Amino acid sequence: MITYFLCLVLFSIGLFCAVRKRNIIKIIIGIGIMEYAVNLFFILIGYRAQGRSPILARDQAITNIVDPLPQAVALTAIVIGLAVMLMLVALAIRIYERYGTFDITKINRLKE
Amino acid sequence: MMIPFFLILPLGNAFVTVLIAKADERLQDLFAIFTTLSLFIIALFTLMSVNAAPNHLLLYRTTGFLPPEGLALVVDGLSVFMLVTVNLVALFVAIYSSGYMKKYTDKWKFYALFFLMLAGINGVLVASDIFNLYVFMEIAAISAYFLVAFGTEADELEASFKYAIMGSVASCFILLGIAFLYAHTSTLNMAGIARAIAASGATRVLQLVSVLFLMGFGLKAALAPFHAWLAYAHSSAPAPVSAMLSGVLIKALGIYAIARIFFSIFGASVQICQILIALGVLSMIIGAVLAFGQTDIKRLFAYSTVSQIGYVVLALGVATPLAFLGALVHIFNHSISKSLLFLTSGSIERLMGTRQIDKISGVIRRAPATGYPALFSALSICGVPPMGGFWAKLIIIFACVQSGHPILALIAALVGVMTLAYYFKPMTCVLFDVGTDASIVMKKACIAINTAMVSLAVVVVIAPFILMPGIRKIFIDGAVAVLMNGTSYANIVFGAIR
Amino acid sequence: MIEINILLVFMIAAALIAVQVKDLLSSVIGIGAVGIGLSMAFLVMKAPDLAIMQLVVEILSLIILIRATIRKDLPFSTSGRWAFNTISTIIFLILFLVFAYLSFANIHTFGNPAIKTSQEYLSHVQGKAANLNIVESIMLRYRAVDTLGEASVLFAVVIGVLAIARRAWRRDGAE
Incomplete structure (x- = not known):
């Protein structure tokens, strides 16, 4: 249980950074940490104590592999996370060219 | 079977558009219109097929394996209702944008992103596996973030960035919820999850997952208190993008996902319904209050969207057959009317x-080709009889009274009056000759834009006819049945697998 | 079993550094450390495919993040409702952690998963010995639609970055 809990603490650190920081790059770093934590949580869910990695050997009988389905899910999620990071950084670079700053409190031309 | 074409056609169009990027623009326009027209016709065929199928469910096995090992695409009454709505709106937006997007460079990138977004939305509507739903939701969301920033002006980039940040945080919440759900039930197939939850009963993990999903999908649906991104994104985006976002994306990614997960998988418990009612009322009131006094016409429409989504969620929370009917009619009506409003605002x-x-x-x-559609769609959203919006709100109010919540009916009626109030002054100023500003220079009209607007206006005007008994039985009743059935979705899907 | 906890503590420490330090470049290196720790955690959890993928993704993310950073972070501002916002965020996070900890009682203990779906994958594979890497066979055969979606996401991001990076975005006067 402590392992799950530490993973969720990592998620909370990322969430705090994404929500409370002023610099755009810090916000992006926060979202990145959140995504890492969720992917790790998937793998922790699937782990079997004294398990083997899910690669079969041709001559051995395999009885205790770790769960391969969360690993496939996490592979897809890692790639989607990379795509989101690419998108956010590209948007941030373009915003810097237009506004001249990375401060999110100053990037506020849209009034209520 | 026709179901995979919902994914193949838009994805194929996106790839082909990139290949013919240097070709004549009219070729790309023709391709886009042809694809959306085919999608709409396939959606109508699927509507007929679902009503003729046993148990009103169609199942398509991708890769030849059955669930739970393989993935299946499943279409039932609710999915096909949303599919018809989505592809209808997409058809007219595609026609419109063939004319409107001439003022931007690199129109092929717009088409590629537009069809990727459409593929994502269709994928969410036919998914039967919860991680599949997440992947398609991400395709649609990422394409939407880029489409909002398509003009690359300063405020468009800012709006897109804020939308992207909030949307990415919501997606992380949803993925964490999926992880907890897999830990609890050890399967990712939605029917399998429903069976496992029914066997295990209400547990703490389910409460945690419900909260995570409500926060995540609620942000995608622009429910209050997660509605802040909507005003920025919808008002700064190009007009066809605003139409797709407000009319289609919110409903498919947010409302449909909430309905599917909380009704078909978790089973609508009393607490969830009460939370939905509370969030719905909050959205209705906040949207209406913030819409007063807006000077930008697209921001007014954006806050109005928040308010109308509140109506739908309120009706989902009340959870009687009449309320579900009202919610679905309101979804259909609001999709076409609000899209038309955004299209006309772009034309203006x-x-x-x-x-x-x-x-x-x-x-x-x-400009009568712009003015009359705007008039009809505004009348429909305000709930003026005999337009479709009036019937939708009337049904929702009756449902609230009938199920023993007279206060909710009163609030719904009050917000309806507020809607009329905040639309009245801007629309009369804009549409009719109140001011004296004769110095505005008008540009030449464009055939594609006017055609799209007038056709969609015709659809808006004949929309109330979906309540006629014959059409209603085909179109809406299947969706109401799915929502009422709740967790017997699982039995129906497993029955179709054998 | 103790290795994963040590790795997690290391990752938390690196994440705290990444979040709090003022120099942006150090912050990016901090998230790099989190990523490397994550890759080692994947190895310890017997997921070699993921460890490789995480390393590649980590390197790409670091490259693009370094491209975007400028030297210094902004000075710590206490303007506006700073205290209220921060304290409400911390309260929300504490509530979330407490509730999640309580809900751990309903999911399996660490190391004893209830593998249901994957038994079917095993039974399919052991007959034919077609593809020995089960994760790869899941991604390419059973859940191929997910892989299609992942490819489409990458495609969308490439087109989108090209779209917002263009220099001339409007045609003036062309109707």
Whole structure:
């Protein structure tokens, strides 16, 4: 249980950074940490104590592999996370060219 | 079977558009219109097929394996209702954008992103596996973030960035919820999850997952208190993008996902319904209050969307058959009317050069092809009889009274009056000749834009006819049955697998 | 079993550094450390495919993040409702952690998963010995639609970055 809990603490650190920081790059770093934590949580869910990695050997009988389905899910999620990071950084670079700053409190031309 | 074409056609169009990027623009326009027309016709065929199928469910096995090992695409009454709505709106937006997007460079990138978004939305509607739903939701969301920033002006980039940040945080919440759900039930197939939850009963993990999903999908659906991104994104985006976002994306990614997960998988418990009612009322009131006094016409429409989504979620929370009927009619009506409103606002901006309400007047006289559609769709959203919006709100109010919540009916009626109030002054100023501003120089009209707007206006005007008994049985009753059935979705899907 | 906890503590420490330090470049290196720790955690959890993928993704993310950073972070501002916002965020996070900890009682203990779906994958594979890497066979055969979606996401991001990075975005006067 402590392992799950530490993973969720990592998620909370990322969430705090994404929500409370002023610099755009810090916000992006926060979202990145959140995504890492969720992917790790998937793998922790699937782990079997004294398990083997899910690669079969041709001559051995395999009885205790770790769960391969969360690993496939996490592979897809890692790639989607990379795509989101690419998108956010590209948007941030373009915003810097237009506004001249990375401060999110100053990037506020849209009034209520 | 026709179901995989919902994914193949838009994805194929996106890839082909990139290949013919250097070709004549009219070829790309023709391709886009042809694809969306085919999608709409396939959606109508699927509507007929679902009503003829046993148990009203169609199942398509991808890769030849059955669930739970393989993935299946499943279409039932609710999915096909949303599919018809989505592809209808997409058809007219595609026609419109073939004319409107001439003022931007690199129109092929717009088409590629547009069809990727459409593929994502269709994928969410036919998914039967919760991680599949997440992947398609991400395709649609990422394409939407880029489409909002398509003009690359300063405020468009800012709006897109804020939308992207909030949307990415919501997606992380949803993925964490999926992880907890897999830990609890050890399967990712939605029918399998429903069976496992029914066997295990209500547990703490389910409460945690419900909260995570409500936060995540609630942000995608622009429910209050997660509605802040909507005003920025919808008002800064190009007009066809605003139409797709407000009319289609919110409903498919947010409302459909909430309905599918909380009704078909978790089973609508009393607490969830009460939370939905509370969030719905909050959205209705906040949207209406914030819409007063807006001077930018697209921001007014954006806050109005928040308010109308509140109506739908309120009706979902009340959870009687009449309320579900009202919610679905409201979804259909609002999709077509609000999309038409955003399209007309784009046309107004193109013709008159500004979006400020106090600078525009006399649109009906000067540009009737823009003015009359705007008039009809505004009447429909305000709930003026005999337009579709009136029937939808009437049904929702009756449902609230019938199920023993008279206060909710009163609030719904009050917000309806507020909707009429905050639409009245801007729309009369804009449409009729109140001001004296004769100095606005009008640009030449565009065939594609006018065709799209007038056709969609015809659909808006005949929309109330979906309540007629014959059409209603085909179109809406299947969706109401799915929502009422709740967790027997699992039995139906497993029955179709054997 | 103790290795994963040590790795997690290391990752938390690196994440705290990444979040709090003022120099942006150090912050990016901090998230790099989190990523490397994550890759080692994947190895310890017997997921070699993921460890490789995480390393590649980590390197790409670091490259693009370094491209975007400028030297210094902004000075710590206490303007506006700073205290209220921060304290409400911390309260929300504490509530979330407490509730999640309580809900751990309903999911399996660490190391004893209830593998249901994957038994079917095993039974399919052991007959034919077609593809020995089960994760790869899941991604390419059973859940191929997910892989299609992942490819489409990458495609969308490439087109989108090209779209917002273009220099001339409007045609003036062309109707």
